[in-house]
Amino acid sequence: MQGTTQAIEIRTVTVTRYITPLREGGSLPAVAAADDGFKYVLKSRWAGHGVKMLISELIGGEVARTLGLKVPEIVFAELDEAFGRTEGDEEIQDLLRGSQGLNLGLHFLSGAVNFDPVVTSVDGKTASAIVWLDAFLTNIDRTFRNTNMLIWHKELWLIDHGAALYFHHSWDNWEQNAQSPFTYVKDHVLLPKADQLDEAAARALTLLTPEKIREIVALIPETWLQWEGYGLEPEAIRSVYEQFLLLRLQHSERFTNEAKDAKARL
Numbered sequence: 001m002q003g004t005t006q007a008i009e010i011r012t013v014t015v016t017r018y019i020t021p022l023r024e025g026g027s028l029p030a031v032a033a034a035d036d037g038f039k040y041v042l043k044s045r046w047a048g049h050g051v052k053m054l055i056s057e058l059i060g061g062e063v064a065r066t067l068g069l070k071v072p073e074i075v076f077a078e079l080d081e082a083f084g085r086t087e088g089d090e091e092i093q094d095l096l097r098g099s100q101g102l103n104l105g106l107h108f109l110s111g112a113v114n115f116d117p118v119v120t121s122v123d124g125k126t127a128s129a130i131v132w133l134d135a136f137l138t139n140i141d142r143t144f145r146n147t148n149m150l151i152w153h154k155e156l157w158l159i160d161h162g163a164a165l166y167f168h169h170s171w172d173n174w175e176q177n178a179q180s181p182f183t184y185v186k187d188h189v190l191l192p193k194a195d196q197l198d199e200a201a202a203r204a205l206t207l208l209t210p211e212k213i214r215e216i217v218a219l220i221p222e223t224w225l226q227w228e229g230y231g232l233e234p235e236a237i238r239s240v241y242e243q244f245l246l247l248r249l250q251h252s253e254r255f256t257n258e259a260k261d262a263k264a265r266l
Contacts, residue, residue, distance in 0.1 A: 007060055010219055012076040013105065017040060031108055034077065040105030042077055043162065051224040052169065054104045059241070060137050060161025061106070066207055067129055070157045076221065079107035102221050105176060109157060115149035117189055123157060127193035128200035130158065133183045135255040136204070139164035143187045168242065172229065174240055178247040180263045181258035193261050201256045203223040208247060217242045 013034035021030045022041065029106050032042040061071045066167075079100050134142050142148050143161035148160040167177040185191065194200075217238055225234035248255075 006213055008263065009221060010058075011036075012078060012102075013038075013040070013074065014080070015040075015103075015105075018042075020224045024060040032077070032105070034075075034105070037243055039108035039110070040075060040077060041072075041108055043104045043106070044079075044255045045101065045103050045224070051227075052165075054170070055220055055224055055241070056137075056162050056164040057104055057106075057160070058217055058219060059245075060139065060164040061136060061158075062219065063208065064133055064158050064161070065149060066216070067133060067204055068207075068210055069126075069129060069133065070155055072109055072157060072159065074109040075105045077103045079103055088153055091201070102223055106159065107153040111151055112150040112152035112157065115147045115151055115156060117144065117147070120151060121158075122190055122193050124193055124195040125199070127190040129204070130190050130255065131185065131188050131194040131259055132197060132204055134164070134188060134199040135185045135259050136252065137161065137164040138166055138177070138180070138184075140166065140184045140187075142189055145197060147189045149189075162240075165241075165244070168241075171240075173245065176246050178244045179251045179254065182255045183262075185255065185259045186262040186265070188259075191259065192266055194259065194263055197256055197260050199262070201252055205252065206247060213245045213249070214242055217245070 013036050013174075015032045016035050016050070017033040019033060019039065021028055028042075028044070030042045031039055033039050043054055043057055045054055046173045052202040058074060061074045130142070133139075139161060141160065148158070150157045150159055167174050220238060222234045225237045227237065230237070
């Protein structure tokens with residue numbers, strides 16, 4: 001597990017073929033083919049929590065990658081207005097019609113299997129890094145019920161960060177949320193193995209510099225920041241994401257200690 005300080009580049013592909021839905025959760029992801037010859041798990045802007053879910057996926061995935069954790073390549077996925085017209089399922093056709101424009105895709109890991117903590121053991125360093133990551137991102141969805149991890153080529157890969165950064169669904173008291181201890185960490189599937197949380201925190205704080213946080217937040221497409229009903233310009237919304245993450249880092253001892261205490265109570 002190695003961190004990275006390289007500049008982040010997100011490719012843009014055009015979706016050419018809808019293959020099959022992945023009927024897990026409420027966001028109706030799907031396997032789709034793109035014009036670069038690869039397959040992707042397509043996350044659509046019209047599904048679930050819409051562009052906020054895509055923003056969580058983007059920020060969560062690139063923060064994880066910065067920490068040296070394995071995440072499928074993230075791409076921006078363009079859907080044109082003609083895409084999906086021949087789809088027989090009306091629900092899926094409506095989803096695709098509403099998702100015209102820029103969406104998000106994760107490289108499809110063909111042959112991967114869901115992570116099962118009973119079958120596969122995770123070392124303490126990796127478990128601690130993932131628990132710290134999810135506490136930082138306030139990701140409530142990496143539990144025994146839904147691990148959101150895959151085993152591919154005998155390695156552990158993280159998927160689905162759409163439930164992270166849940167403060168943005170209400171947008172109220174984001175400063176207070178940024179300083180929260182994240183009590184949901186008690187349900188994390190890897191908490192029993194996370195015996196190096198202080199080390200994980202120290203390493204993360206060296207990698208997640210203010211410059212890196214700004215670089216990650218700057219990746220958010222402006223079309224994903226045009227929210228109705230909030231009275232905020234795109235750059236004002238982007239600024240809140242940046243400030244939220246930076247403030248959360250400044251108070252990281254709160255959620256690190258919460259995770260340590262939760263592990264001690266197991």
